[in-house]
Amino acid sequence: MWPDRRLLDLFDIELPIVQAPMAGAVGLELIIAAADAGGLGSMPCAMLTPDKAREQIAIFKQRTSKPLNVNFFCHAPVAADAQAEARWRTRLATYYKEYGVDPNVPVPSANRSPFDEAMCGVIEEAKPKIVSFHFGLPEERLLKRVKTAGCIVLSSATTAKEARWLEAHGADVIIAQGNEAGGHRGMFLTDKVDQQPGTFALVPQVVDAVRVPVIAAGGISDGRGIAAAFALGASAAQVGSAYLKCPESLIGKPYRDGLANSDSDSTTVTNVLTGKPARGIVNRVMAEVGPLSSDAPAFPHAATALAPLRAAAEKKGSAEFTPMWSGQAAALAPELPAAELTKKLAADALKRLKQMTA
Amino acid sequence: MWPDRRLLDLFDIELPIVQAPMAGAVGLELIIAAADAGGLGSMPCAMLTPDKAREQIAIFKQRTSKPLNVNFFCHAPVAADAQAEARWRTRLATYYKEYGVDPNVPVPSANRSPFDEAMCGVIEEAKPKIVSFHFGLPEERLLKRVKTAGCIVLSSATTAKEARWLEAHGADVIIAQGNEAGGHRGMFLTDKVDQQPGTFALVPQVVDAVRVPVIAAGGISDGRGIAAAFALGASAAQVGSAYLKCPESLIGKPYRDGLANSDSDSTTVTNVLTGKPARGIVNRVMAEVGPLSSDAPAFPHAATALAPLRAAAEKKGSAEFTPMWSGQAAALAPELPAAELTKKLAADALKRLKQMTA
Numbered sequence: 001m002w003p004d005r006r007l008l009d010l011f012d013i014e015l016p017i018v019q020a021p022m023a024g025a026v027g028l029e030l031i032i033a034a035a036d037a038g039g040l041g042s043m044p045c046a047m048l049t050p051d052k053a054r055e056q057i058a059i060f061k062q063r064t065s066k067p068l069n070v071n072f073f074c075h076a077p078v079a080a081d082a083q084a085e086a087r088w089r090t091r092l093a094t095y096y097k098e099y100g101v102d103p104n105v106p107v108p109s110a111n112r113s114p115f116d117e118a119m120c121g122v123i124e125e126a127k128p129k130i131v132s133f134h135f136g137l138p139e140e141r142l143l144k145r146v147k148t149a150g151c152i153v154l155s156s157a158t159t160a161k162e163a164r165w166l167e168a169h170g171a172d173v174i175i176a177q178g179n180e181a182g183g184h185r186g187m188f189l190t191d192k193v194d195q196q197p198g199t200f201a202l203v204p205q206v207v208d209a210v211r212v213p214v215i216a217a218g219g220i221s222d223g224r225g226i227a228a229a230f231a232l233g234a235s236a237a238q239v240g241s242a243y244l245k246c247p248e249s250l251i252g253k254p255y256r257d258g259l260a261n262s263d264s265d266s267t268t269v270t271n272v273l274t275g276k277p278a279r280g281i282v283n284r285v286m287a288e289v290g291p292l293s294s295d296a297p298a299f300p301h302a303a304t305a306l307a308p309l310r311a312a313a314e315k316k317g318s319a320e321f322t323p324m325w326s327g328q329a330a331a332l333a334p335e336l337p338a339a340e341l342t343k344k345l346a347a348d349a350l351k352r353l354k355q356m357t358a
Numbered sequence: 359m360w361p362d363r364r365l366l367d368l369f370d371i372e373l374p375i376v377q378a379p380m381a382g383a384v385g386l387e388l389i390i391a392a393a394d395a396g397g398l399g400s401m402p403c404a405m406l407t408p409d410k411a412r413e414q415i416a417i418f419k420q421r422t423s424k425p426l427n428v429n430f431f432c433h434a435p436v437a438a439d440a441q442a443e444a445r446w447r448t449r450l451a452t453y454y455k456e457y458g459v460d461p462n463v464p465v466p467s468a469n470r471s472p473f474d475e476a477m478c479g480v481i482e483e484a485k486p487k488i489v490s491f492h493f494g495l496p497e498e499r500l501l502k503r504v505k506t507a508g509c510i511v512l513s514s515a516t517t518a519k520e521a522r523w524l525e526a527h528g529a530d531v532i533i534a535q536g537n538e539a540g541g542h543r544g545m546f547l548t549d550k551v552d553q554q555p556g557t558f559a560l561v562p563q564v565v566d567a568v569r570v571p572v573i574a575a576g577g578i579s580d581g582r583g584i585a586a587a588f589a590l591g592a593s594a595a596q597v598g599s600a601y602l603k604c605p606e607s608l609i610g611k612p613y614r615d616g617l618a619n620s621d622s623d624s625t626t627v628t629n630v631l632t633g634k635p636a637r638g639i640v641n642r643v644m645a646e647v648g649p650l651s652s653d654a655p656a657f658p659h660a661a662t663a664l665a666p667l668r669a670a671a672e673k674k675g676s677a678e679f680t681p682m683w684s685g686q687a688a689a690l691a692p693e694l695p696a697a698e699l700t701k702k703l704a705a706d707a708l709k710r711l712k713q714m715t716a
Contacts, residue, residue: 160621161622161623197687198537198577201538201577201690219556264517268550329558357361357714
């Protein structure tokens, strides 16, 4: 049926579809539905405490026997810088004024934690079949423990060079993340956002660069895209934006409306929302302050001063300051429950693959 | 054999491969070889006089009975602006000094002419099977004459919206030009370079937006890419960078070396070389002055003041100021004569398509 079974066999899944781990946007209901439908369910832990991650993995295991991918960020954490923070608040002052938000309101700092000792303990205890990392790989000592626990290790490459690095440092599978992808670019050996190759160019160059299997990511929202990913040499496709449109996703109405109304050129890569470049639907703060601004504090601290503005705008039904992470092909995705979506993507891909040898 | 025959039948060609028209880089030998091998040969006329275009079309017709695609730019011409020119020369002054070039040396103005009355006369006389345009379509009066001459009209879309516009205004075929593509983006309804979708996301959205057949362009340099283009819904693939690597291409040694050594992230989109955004291998002037600079005069005038620097650098074997237009997948292309390349791309694509239903 499928032209390449490497990842189906390695992950022990039925359908070559990885539901992308999208922190804050996908929860247990969606992950379990994607997994039960035969895809690879992926649990984002970048915004969870170790206790919460432990609890969620336990619930997943209670409710399904399918394999699970547990996902972590592994950026080098940077402490908040008071000067950068002050400059950022000055840059945002007119918005604070417009929304009547007190600029001195205390704001909890943005919570994107990298994989650490405590999380590693959770993994050793829960032993999920798969652990994926974003922004490279964790320090060798921790990675070794993850591998000793028997987990298959995935990480994202945005260039052929990053793919080679990841393979050499122990990744068992590479996610080739093209420029079309929504959310944070996984880039870790480069910060040249403008030079990131698109999925079409990246996937075959990564396939040629490494021996491990490759997952294509970025701009894949329908069966045609999955078929094309196989044609380019990938062994599976990672799908993000399409799952955001599921009723089970945790996104709010303005974000959902943004996805429903998006077109081929509705997104861009911005650093103003978190401090690291990520693709999302263009909103007011991206258009007026960014999309790329040297005023934005380092990841994840840019989000801190935006939080009260975001809350105030969302109260009025506006996504002016809300990250609406999205890839470039969200418009192609149907709005379906996660199980149905997963099955439809696979059925459409198989149909498309059959048409390829008419 | 091929999953979609719409363009093979419309163009009366054997292989669904369009050799991209690359002004200044491909000449008759390459075009005839690509056409004779079964692809669609494309003759770039943006840098030719009407007499030269007439002569080249005549030679093509003498040497082969294959169909020909004659390509034109159709940008709205902007007169050179003395103030902008002076600002640009100031920006480049250190380079003039470094290379010992007299800043007052008279330089012929850059020669990218849009399709006009005279060129339209050439087309009416020569009646090539296909005429393609870049940057939209020419004015209605001229377009009507091209269509009355019996020519099939192609143009490039960089968004779904541009594709709909082109179909509504008379294009018979749409080239979906993804962000991966080398050279000038065909964008004409937008100038938001950062929002241009990649090939993987763009092609299916264009296919869904129009009824006419679609050619995929951008990042396609091998058989896998052609197979993937069909999977995404295209009826043919346009290939650029791979043809630049042919011995028949007209590019100089530094440019050829740049392509041979390129990696997945060697290119970016710049406006400093001509005034309009175009993708090329990063060189010194792109890195130091751009890649995008508001100092660059309007297209094509940015090229004027660079011309003497380019000549001086090339004399020393350097491409510091030379446009090295390239897509993001040049590294995938073999170095073969144009006929062999065309046949290999097709054979590899067919092989890949067969593997898709293993």
